[in-house]
Amino acid sequence: MPSTDEVKERIEQALPGATANVTDLTGGGDHLRAEVVYDGFAGLSRLQQHRLVYDVFEGEIGGPIHALSLKTETPT
């Protein structure tokens, strides 16, 4: 089960320039929430923005990462 730090690092590595704030919603390590700010989200629908983040963890969501709740934004 990846830690919040690991999830943050992987998002920030995969999406250059992105800032991810990852929290553990339940304290159990399997329900994580990531708030991601990334200028590459500009012009994309919310669905496409979430897909970009989910793609970083292809195959792990629903498995090792039980749930990853997302909030995506472009920098202001």
Place this chain on the structure above:
Amino acid sequence: MTNEEIRGEIKRAIHEERVMLFMKGTPDMPRCGFSARVSQILNASGVEYAAMDILPDPRIREELSGLSGWPTIPQLFVGGELVGGCDIVTEMFETGELAETLGTERPERVEAPAPAQAPGQSPPLQIE
């Protein structure tokens, strides 16, 4: 049931039901907080929708995620298009975009409502 039959049933539901929710459990008996939240939002929106429980057979989820390219449950489809999962539906509900997508009036209360049985709601679809 073969995988092809399951996939066919999912496709049929997506294309024939204008508002189609794939969830864990049923709107009356949700088995996951995220699924419960989306069905409560739909109930509060006053829209008629169909729901399919993905739990009875693990292949339902596999086939659904294969079709939609979306890894998590719940998944809401409107007019044959994926709208999103719990986070997106919740955000859209709060901003009023969901009412636009569903073609309903925006409810006055914007916070997620308490569980309630909506009148006129279709019974959940079942895959035996």
